[in-house]
Amino acid sequence: MRFPEDVPVLTDDAVTLRAHTADDVEPAYRMCQDPVMQEWTTIPVPYLREHAVGYLTEVIPAGWRENTSWAWAISYAGKYVGTIDLRDGVGGVGEVGFAVSPEVRGQGVMTRALRLVVRYAFDTLGWSRVIWRAYVGNYASRRVAWKVGFRGLVTVPGGGVSRGVRKDEWVATVGRDDVLEPQGNWWAVPVLENNGIRLRAMRETDAQRVMEACNDERTQRWLSGMPSPYTLDDAAWFIASRPHAAAGGEAVTWAVADATSDELLGNVSVFELSDRIDKTKGEIGYWMHPEARGRKVMTTAVELVIGHAFRPIEDGGLGRRRLVVKCADVNTASAHVAEINGFTLVGTERRADPRRDGSYDNLLTYDLLADER
Numbered sequence: 001m002r003f004p005e006d007v008p009v010l011t012d013d014a015v016t017l018r019a020h021t022a023d024d025v026e027p028a029y030r031m032c033q034d035p036v037m038q039e040w041t042t043i044p045v046p047y048l049r050e051h052a053v054g055y056l057t058e059v060i061p062a063g064w065r066e067n068t069s070w071a072w073a074i075s076y077a078g079k080y081v082g083t084i085d086l087r088d089g090v091g092g093v094g095e096v097g098f099a100v101s102p103e104v105r106g107q108g109v110m111t112r113a114l115r116l117v118v119r120y121a122f123d124t125l126g127w128s129r130v131i132w133r134a135y136v137g138n139y140a141s142r143r144v145a146w147k148v149g150f151r152g153l154v155t156v157p158g159g160g161v162s163r164g165v166r167k168d169e170w171v172a173t174v175g176r177d178d179v180l181e182p183q184g185n186w187w188a189v190p191v192l193e194n195n196g197i198r199l200r201a202m203r204e205t206d207a208q209r210v211m212e213a214c215n216d217e218r219t220q221r222w223l224s225g226m227p228s229p230y231t232l233d234d235a236a237w238f239i240a241s242r243p244h245a246a247a248g249g250e251a252v253t254w255a256v257a258d259a260t261s262d263e264l265l266g267n268v269s270v271f272e273l274s275d276r277i278d279k280t281k282g283e284i285g286y287w288m289h290p291e292a293r294g295r296k297v298m299t300t301a302v303e304l305v306i307g308h309a310f311r312p313i314e315d316g317g318l319g320r321r322r323l324v325v326k327c328a329d330v331n332t333a334s335a336h337v338a339e340i341n342g343f344t345l346v347g348t349e350r351r352a353d354p355r356r357d358g359s360y361d362n363l364l365t366y367d368l369l370a371d372e373r
Contacts, residue, residue: 004061007072010120015112017072017084020056024073024080028052031082031101040138041099042162063087070125074113076104084113086121092128094121098144105140111147115180118148122176129175135160136168139243145172146247149180153248184274185249189242190316192254192304197297199254199268199304202239206255209264210235213289222331223287224356249274252318256292256301265292268301270309270318280321282309286337298337306341310370323368328353328361338366342373 007019029052038045063069071085082100100110121127132150134141150172159169192199213219214230227234245251251271255264266288273282284305286298311317325343327334343366351360
């Protein structure tokens, strides 16, 4: 076996990037058996030991020798835990790719490794920009890139190919003069609980209840922008889109659930969190499953959301200064939830809330300021 020579060692003391060795073959082979690794990368499936040998002893040395790609073993706590590489670099712009073992995910290892190689690309290879790519849905990779300052995220439909199948792809970049720190907010979805009501992240298993709620006559009446009829596919799309909104700093969405059974009772969101003019405000929206109405479920849910929204960002909240609720002037149930939670009616927009029949209701605006709580 031949391994690359003269590979520069990069380290921040916690994580070390070094040349691959014969001792890395077995852990690299084991890492590539991980289903998550196989889902989000283009490695062969099934992945054989000979694949690991070929990559570490042929592909990686050739890249260093020909000056077309630069790959390092990631060492953490003295053990091989993954591989990261730079490739192409034509015209001073190249791509980065990385993979890490399941046992160290979530410990910041890949973030440290990525920051090291991006600096190497700029300071040693003389690149002006590094490109990151991942298949849509790979939030773990996206979060690593976000932490290192990659920005300008776009979605390219069918932009990637995995084992002969086209997949939608995320692409973001970072430039030589950019700060290698997160840009914008990636909102968490904490569990909030009180009075038998639990707010939690949406789950795929909520789809049936979401479909039932969103097909309800009252929900369809007040949220005329929803598909009609509202299908199970519509519900699945809505649930799958919520992490994207949180990762982009745009919105936080909770399932409103029974604290005992965990059955979905409704939905509440804070959105408009990345308003271009005022980044300290947010709008609260909500809908209910018909079985949960009349039980003060949404009153409790909105109360929990208000507390979280006004909590400072450094304390895990959304750091909002002002919250808004909007509803049709004839939607007395929604208005009641706002009023009982201390919101003040501040305005009426005439014929601003569309109905499905083409007519319009007046739209009420309620607001609540943090210093009023």
